[in-house]
Amino acid sequence: xxxxxxxxxxxxxxxxxxxxxxxxxxxxxxxxxxxxxxxxxxxxxxxxxxxxxxxxxxxxxxxxxxxxxxxxxxxxxxxxxxxxxxxxxxxxxxxxxxxxxxxxxxxxxxxxxxx
Amino acid sequence: xxxxxxxxxxxxxxxxxxxxxxxxxxxxxxxxxxxxxxxxxxxxxxxxxxxxxxxxxxxxxxxxxxxxxxxxxxxxxxxxxxxxxxxxxxxxxxxxxxxxxxxxxxxxxxxxxx
Numbered sequence: 001x002x003x004x005x006x007x008x009x010x011x012x013x014x015x016x017x018x019x020x021x022x023x024x025x026x027x028x029x030x031x032x033x034x035x036x037x038x039x040x041x042x043x044x045x046x047x048x049x050x051x052x053x054x055x056x057x058x059x060x061x062x063x064x065x066x067x068x069x070x071x072x073x074x075x076x077x078x079x080x081x082x083x084x085x086x087x088x089x090x091x092x093x094x095x096x097x098x099x100x101x102x103x104x105x106x107x108x109x110x111x112x113x114x115x
Numbered sequence: 116x117x118x119x120x121x122x123x124x125x126x127x128x129x130x131x132x133x134x135x136x137x138x139x140x141x142x143x144x145x146x147x148x149x150x151x152x153x154x155x156x157x158x159x160x161x162x163x164x165x166x167x168x169x170x171x172x173x174x175x176x177x178x179x180x181x182x183x184x185x186x187x188x189x190x191x192x193x194x195x196x197x198x199x200x201x202x203x204x205x206x207x208x209x210x211x212x213x214x215x216x217x218x219x220x221x222x223x224x225x226x227x228x229x
Contacts, residue, residue, distance in 0.1 A: 004158070035219075040221070041221060042119070042204070042219040042220055042221040042222065043159075043204070043219040044219075045216050045217070048215075048216070056216070058216070059216070091158055091159075093158070098215045099210065099215055101146070101147060101164075101166075101208075103149075103161050103164070104161075104217075105158075106158025106159050106160070107158050108156065108157055108158050109156075109157075109158055
């Protein structure tokens with residue numbers, strides 16, 4: 001079916017507000033990843049989920065960032081008390097399972113702007 | 116620390132010309148290397164993947180090479196088209212302790228002019 005989808009495509013918020021970004025992975029993909037892409041920078045790993053295992057949160061930059069994956073499908077990335085430095089494109093990717101040989105399929109991203 | 120360095124940072128060429136993008140990495144242990152193409156406003160899409168034993172892989176007009184000894188890779192684009200204008204990202208993966216987290220380069224921004 002469809003590829004990875006993300007919503008919203010664009011989000012403008014005021015400093016200090018909370019935001020939620022949504023990712024719908026490809027059906028049947030057990031692994032899901034969140035990345036952040038700042039202007040002129042490479043993709044920065046944030047967190048990944050593999051099946052029912054505990055997520056790898058090692059890339060989250062602060063405790064203001066959290067993510068959930070409900071029912072092994074849809075994932076939500078939440079940023080609390082947003083700061084201007086959180087402005088970036090947030091990309092979600094999914095793959096059949098984790099492991100380096102499995103291609104990650106990326107969504108179009110959510111562009112977050114914190115004023 | 117695992118790192119992936121790409122050069123040049125940006126490149127402008129005329130339609131129909133060839134170009135080569137470079138990637139150097141210090142990821143260990145090495146598992147594989149992918150080149151992605153990212154169009155403006157879109158997510159990256161995989162072009163090629165190479166493992167340790169492979170030294171060349173083609174996908175249409177795109178040809179990637181890998182020298183695992185010198186830890187270098189290149190992406191050669193033949194007979195460029197306007198649609199090749201995009202960012203090209205080198206990604207190196209390592210399976211370490213059951214945790215799979217790839218290392219991304221910053222990308223090369225390619226502009227193809229008519």
